[in-house]
Amino acid sequence: MHPRPNHITASMLPALALCPGRWNACKGLPPQPAGPDAESGTRIHAVLASVASACILTEDELQTYDMCCRLRDSEVERVFGSAKHESYNERRLVYQTTGGDFSGQADRVLADDTTCLIIDYKTGHEPVSDATLNWQLAGLVVLQYLCDERTVYESIEASIIQPWCKPQVHSVRYDTKDLDQAVAGIRDLLGKAYAHDAPRKPHPDACKYCRAKTTCPEALAEMKALQVAPSLGKLSDLPNADLAQRLDQCAQVEQVVKAFREEARRRLGEGAELIGWELKEGRRMRKIIDADEAFGWWWERTTDDADKEDFMQFVSVHIGKLEKATKTKVPDHLVEETRTAPMLQRKKE
């Protein structure tokens, strides 16, 4: 793993656009431990960048990797057709500003003499904001425009490839005028974020992965505000605008609570004593790993008139794996579709 840059990077921009004070607030704080989804994303990215072999991937990760490759190839075909171009993976570009350095590392860059295509893979199941409004992508575009001394691009395209979300590919094209505007926008944001008095503005999307969330006065004030919310008995009287605001505060509180629990789990795992708390074993999960052998085992123990159909009541078929193997959608008459209750989600800005 590369050392963490000690300056603002393109991936920090979406959060800084919401809370400019986040950079100063996080200075010197230890990194947050990566969750399983982030670790999975890192493995898939390593294989996509050809710095690791596909054998490190689980079956599901391999499927994500295959989908990323397919979508990337069609993007390259769309932009360059059969024209000759260069390509490289994960090269960090650094640009110096008066406030501090700014860097970014696109997952893949493809370029000829006039055009450039930047690809950013998102391997999770949560859609990211629209490519046209995406600060991270804008930051990567600006770095390519300012730091690639080889040429002056007439246009730069940037595409988010997110195989598990809709749309799977989201592209934005920056022509010369857009590029100049993007440079001004990024410079302005960097200036605000590097300012010593940059304001801290709690926002669920900014605070979610912020390392300062358990100490930041503004984030903690949001928690306090939730405590003085009307009692549950009066909840139905709460105006819609207030309820929406409470939901944002709930998101902050959940993040802080999660951070405390993770820290406690880490310390208890290392043998620390937390009065009244202990780690208990994780939930036990069991699954059949050999369906054939399980069938034989059942067959030996069942009544004489049982047949294979009786066994089928114990069998569930993994729809995703079946469709992957056949490269065909399972016909509707074989599928029962149900939906859970609608889920609450914050609108992407």
Ligand code: SF4
């Ligand atoms: S916790 Fe939230 S408000 Fe505080 S610095 Fe981090 S992002 Fe900003």
